[in-house]
Amino acid sequence: MDTSSTIAMFLHFGLLGMACLAIAEKFIPVFPSYVLLMLLGLTVPDGATLAMAILVTSVGSVVGAIGWYGLGRVLGSQRIERLVRTYGKYVLLRPSFYEQLTDAYRGNHFWVTLIGQTLPTVRIYLALPAGVLRLEPRAFVAATAIGTVIWNMPFLSLGYALRDSGQDPVSIGFWVVAILVAVEVAIILGLRFYKRATARPGLASPRAIAAPKALGEIKAVEEIA
Numbered sequence: 703m704d705t706s707s708t709i710a711m712f713l714h715f716g717l718l719g720m721a722c723l724a725i726a727e728k729f730i731p732v733f734p735s736y737v738l739l740m741l742l743g744l745t746v747p748d749g750a751t752l753a754m755a756i757l758v759t760s761v762g763s764v765v766g767a768i769g770w771y772g773l774g775r776v777l778g779s780q781r782i783e784r785l786v787r788t789y790g791k792y793v794l795l796r797p798s799f800y801e802q803l804t805d806a807y808r809g810n811h812f813w814v815t816l817i818g819q820t821l822p823t824v825r826i827y828l829a830l831p832a833g834v835l836r837l838e839p840r841a842f843v844a845a846t847a848i849g850t851v852i853w854n855m856p857f858l859s860l861g862y863a864l865r866d867s868g869q870d871p872v873s874i875g876f877w878v879v880a881i882l883v884a885v886e887v888a889i890i891l892g893l894r895f896y897k898r899a900t901a902r903p904g905l906a907s908p909r910a911i912a913a914p915k916a917l918g919e920i921k922a923v924e925e926i927a
Contacts, residue, residue, distance in 0.1 A: 709723065709738070709741065713742075713745055717751075717754055717755065717758045718758070720742055720755055720758050720759050720762070721758040721759065721761060721762035721765075722762065723738065723742070723759075723762070724758070724759040724760075724761075724762025724763045724765075724766065724854075725762040725763070725765050725766045725769075726766075727762075727763070727766070728763060728766025728767060728769065728770065728826055729766060729769065731793075731794075731826055734822070735822075735825075735853075735857075736857045739759065739854055739857035739858050739861065740857050740858070740860055740861035740864075741861060742755060742759065742858060742861060743755070743857065743858040743859065743860060743861020743862040743863075743864075743865070744861045744862070744864065744865045745865075746858070746861070746862045746865070752858065752859065752862050755858055756851065756854055756855050756858050756859075759854050759858065760847065760850045760851050760854050763819075763846075763850045763853075763854065764843060764846050764847050764850055767819075767828075767829040767846045767850075768829070768843065768846075769829075770826075770827065770829035770830045770832075770833065771829040771830070771832050771833035771837075771839075771842060772833060773830065773833060774829070774830045774831060774832065774833025774834040774835075775833035775834065775836055776833075777834075778834065779834050782830065782831075782834050783797070783800070786800045794823070795827055799823075799827075800827070800830070800831065803818075803824065803827060803828050803830070803831045804831040804834070804835070806818070806828075807831060807832065807835055807837070811832075811837050811838070811841065811842070811845075812841050812844075812845045813845070814828075815828065815832060815837070815841075815842055815845035815846055815849065816845040816846075816848050816849040816852075817849065818849065819845075819846055819848075819849025819850050819852070819853055820849050820852050820853045825849070825850075825853065829842075829846070
């Protein structure tokens with residue numbers, strides 16, 4: 703069964719199917735998440751259903767992130783690093799990328815988690831080192847939920863808005879992602895400038911600035927989310 707047939711099968715179950723697809727996307731990133739979300743948006747018949755679609759896909763994504771978090775917490779640092787070295791290349795999770803994700807948590811855990819959910823690829827795997835590091839579960843879930851809604855809402859809404867336009871969701875989704883990433887880079891650069899400009903005692907909180915900066919230092923990644 704090909705990917706389109708699988709998606710169509712899940713959509714027969716309505717909102718429950720959308721939630722299941724959102725969970726599966728966290729573990730089986732067959733194609734970019736913005737494509738999936740826009741395709742789901744194209745199937746939404748009205749505004750009320752759109753709101754429910756945003757809710758259920760966000761819940762599904764959070765459940766998937768909790769799965770990665772639980773895996774990291776149960777297996778621990780050594781076993782996870784061994785698995786990443788052995789099998790990470792098959793899912794585009796290189797050891798160097800995993801190390802960058804782990805290093806990002808040197809900053810504010812809440813903001814790293816939230817911002818990470820709006821970055822391609824990072825949003826899939828960031829929960830793994832979060833579990834290994836045993837971050838506080840409630841704060842992790844809250845930050846993941848907020849970041850997930852920020853990511854899911856525009857793509858579902860755009861798909862809904864374009865459902866009768868005949869536009870290609872893949873091309874449009876690519877440009878939306880490019881704009882989102884550009885905005886995030888601008889924010890990160892602005893925070894760096896602010897940190898330098900206020901690098902005097904009592905004027906800036908290095909810990910607060912470290913979160914977006916740490917994520918900003920992660921090299922460009924392949925879009926599979």
